[in-house]
Amino acid sequence: MFGFIKKTKSAPPAEALPAEPEPTAAGAQGWRERLRDSGMARGLSSLFARNPRLDESLLDDIETTLLLADVGVLATQTLVATLREGLKSRAYADVDALRLALRRQLVALLEPVSKPLLIQGGHRPFVILMVGINGAGKTTTIGKLAHRMKDEGRRVMLAAGDTFRAAAVEQLKVWGARNDIPVTAQTHGADPAAVIFDALQAAKARDIDVLIADTAGRLHTQSGLMAELGKVRRVLGKLDDSAPHEVLMVIDGTTGQNAVSQLRQFQQAIGVTGLVISKLDGSAKGGVVFALAREFGLPVRFIGLGERMEDLRPFDAESFVDGLLPETLGEP
Numbered sequence: 001m002f003g004f005i006k007k008t009k010s011a012p013p014a015e016a017l018p019a020e021p022e023p024t025a026a027g028a029q030g031w032r033e034r035l036r037d038s039g040m041a042r043g044l045s046s047l048f049a050r051n052p053r054l055d056e057s058l059l060d061d062i063e064t065t066l067l068l069a070d071v072g073v074l075a076t077q078t079l080v081a082t083l084r085e086g087l088k089s090r091a092y093a094d095v096d097a098l099r100l101a102l103r104r105q106l107v108a109l110l111e112p113v114s115k116p117l118l119i120q121g122g123h124r125p126f127v128i129l130m131v132g133i134n135g136a137g138k139t140t141t142i143g144k145l146a147h148r149m150k151d152e153g154r155r156v157m158l159a160a161g162d163t164f165r166a167a168a169v170e171q172l173k174v175w176g177a178r179n180d181i182p183v184t185a186q187t188h189g190a191d192p193a194a195v196i197f198d199a200l201q202a203a204k205a206r207d208i209d210v211l212i213a214d215t216a217g218r219l220h221t222q223s224g225l226m227a228e229l230g231k232v233r234r235v236l237g238k239l240d241d242s243a244p245h246e247v248l249m250v251i252d253g254t255t256g257q258n259a260v261s262q263l264r265q266f267q268q269a270i271g272v273t274g275l276v277i278s279k280l281d282g283s284a285k286g287g288v289v290f291a292l293a294r295e296f297g298l299p300v301r302f303i304g305l306g307e308r309m310e311d312l313r314p315f316d317a318e319s320f321v322d323g324l325l326p327e328t329l330g331e332p
Helices: 031-035 039-049 056-068 073-088 095-113 138-151 166-179 192-205 223-237 258-270 288-296 317-324
Strands: 014-016 118-120 126-131 156-159 210-213 246-252 274-278 300-304 312-314
Touching (some): 039 056, 073 095, 138 156
Parallel strands (some): 126 246, 246 274
């Protein structure tokens, strides 16, 4: 089913989605306010508020805090080992100097993966394939991403490739209607690859800038469904041998270390090119972003910090760390 497309200006040849400024309207919240209730922010705040001694026991406490926050063993070992070297060489005048050193390390770990999503004008339409397990927030993320891209003046189309759940198709149609964006869909149980293939044909015919294709939420252990992703890629290649141009995996920020094994399986099945970490404003511990950065080095394109359309934000390493460990203690 197709909706009406308003006439908009064509996208430029190559353009990054701009970084979103901190909201200033009354009641709006920035990165720090959204993240300060995460497990990692609370743990680090509590640790340094106790005025610990500058010794090995402090490093042990930092290590425990990072592990409990889902930073992961590899990333935690790297961070603590560097702090230990500084401690031995007397590089820290006091605890606050060590805290700032930790902050710099956290930023440095995330900066290589802090890369915006580039919409290449040479690919028309630019095809984004959305993948992830059940409950990660994939369909909601699609709606928010479509809203953002339309606001940038792009002509957007959605493909309802999750044909196993009728509710998923209806949810995508609701997002399409809310944003006045067309949605292609077929009957429940239709071949997902065929649905997305038809959507790409339609998008080419209608001069669409960006096609965002949903896929069935699946567990990374479901080999049959994982193989289906490979089929989707092959079928798209019959119309455009460079498609999909971005494979975005949506990861639930509350998942913890299971996210590492999930991403590893999806990477093998389809070749993930970017990440969206959702639900970081709720009960998430916050540290899984560091674990994924250390393990895979894949770009983190966006993070989800709330339920509003505007709460899908381009990832920024400095702002993210500032929400977990502010440069100055006691900042609101």
